[in-house]
Amino acid sequence: MTKSITGLHHVTAISGPPQANVDFFTKLMDQRLVKKTVNFDDPGTYHLYYGNHDAEPGTILTFFPFVGAAPGRIGPGMATAYSYAVGDRVFDDWLAEMRARGSDVSAPVERFGAQVATVMDPDGATVELVSTPGDHGPAQGGFHGVTLWVDDLGPTQRLLTDHMGYAETGHEAANGEERLRLKVPGDARGTVVDLYRKDGAAPGRQGAGSIHHVAFRATDDADQLDWRERMISAGMNVTPVIDRQYFNAIYFREPGGVLFEIATDPPGFTRDEPLESLGETLKLPEQYEPIRDRIEAILPPIHA
Template sequence: MEIKGIHHVSAITANAKNNHHFYTEILGMRLVKKTVNQDDTSVYHLFYADEAGNPGTDFTFFEIPNAGHTYPGSSSISTTSLRVPNDQALEYWLQRLQKYSVEHDEITEQYGRKILPFRDPEGQRLSFVSDENNQGVAGGKAWNRSPVSVEKGIHGLGPVKLTVKDPQPTEQVLTELLTFKKAGTYSSASDSKDDTLVFSTAEGGTGAEIHLETNPDLPRERPGRGSVHHVAFRVQDEEELVLWENRIREARIPNSGLVDRFYFKSLYFREPNGILFELATDGPGFATDEDINHLGESLALPPFFENQRDEIEAKLKPLDTTRPHS
């Protein structure tokens, strides 16, 4: 039993159409699945990823049309990072963000890597991270029909930052329940002490790290549009997920039990600071019900919702995700 790395991050948007434009046309990610929130089928669940939706590359969004403003704070997933091939790619992205008037900071260094922090139009806290010196979990493969070249494109999720008031309970879950090991520390601000702990699992590297920032002065985050709902970690298959379910139950941590998301199997639980964790299997994947060349172009529904398709489609706002050059 070993957590293999980051599986996906799921966030909140108030506008699926604008969200789709930003992540596909500006960031150049591929929409690999247009489906619905399985807990509320009246709204979309959009999956952006590499060319095939490989595990470790998925950044997903639940559409909540009436989602309010996010008030950033503790007990939160406070930054999602996106992997790019090298330091040179960050220079390209700096120019591209400027071209499209995307709010951003300057290129800097964090934990020995070059990064470029930025925000999406709803304030989603993001950061490009360079894989120039990555020796760990390999990234995916950027989509060759993206508006961004493969040589510069996003090919996976990088370290996910959590912000908490007290790191000890979260650290205990990461290291004693899951399979993360403390790998180092760094300062999140130039004038402060090392306030961020780095935890790594399996092969390590940019695709297998959690960064745990301590800030005791922050109020608890009030999530809304532009916030992150949960982070998911990779497990090999359903057989291993059952073992994890037993382990979490033995630790007396409330959990969802196994949940069939069709494209993968999942299990959810909250760590002591209230952050929602998911364990998700690597397969079967997004080509299960669509041709690999046409992922995300039409509304995909798991078999257990197919008999409700007419009713579900009637409630959804139309969202054109076809590509004229397909």
């Protein structure tokens, strides 16, 4: 039997100026700012993490907010949307509340038997809300899944089904577009991946409003190393393990071009600050502490 990924760990995207991003996700989407740190490869830029109150894997959305970022353009070879699970008993109330706060929320449409509404974040990125059984909001429900746009569904599908434990649960096609739904077993958050294809699509471009990568869960370091060997055996060019302070990470591009990460659940976001005060102060990895004053002078102030 093929070993299965548990579900999504986090999704990382690119935005423009950080304050608008913070306001949208904390005030409109009811997310908690659970970590305020910097891009480890570019410490003059924030790395902001949002999630539920307990900062659990499967609820974590992160952003690199580049103040002068040019707009991105979604297209093949990119993750194009992430979706939150919203309880069906409160789904209509959530849409009404978001509209009351001035957000332009679409009328729901049916996709694979569930109601799906969309809202655009300040950089024009699509945020999906999927009606699922229960009475949870988007922060508590966490991710429902992600959509990957690829030119050819087959190679990406085979990686996910033959090597990562996903199974096909639905297919929809109309007007030169098709969507294939894949799901891993279990009741974890973020178990759904949709593969999307469209005739005559132009290439995408990274920038503000685009998704940088999609991260899946590994239970611990040993599980991650096992996944690394499995992905290498599947023909993927996988990085060595990289310490990201709150998890360890490995990266590779799947056959359709989307950047995948497999991240460990531990040590988690309470590694350097207590749960009750997550996200309140700027946290830096050890290598940047000696230049904290210079970093803080560069970063624009933000208020959550």
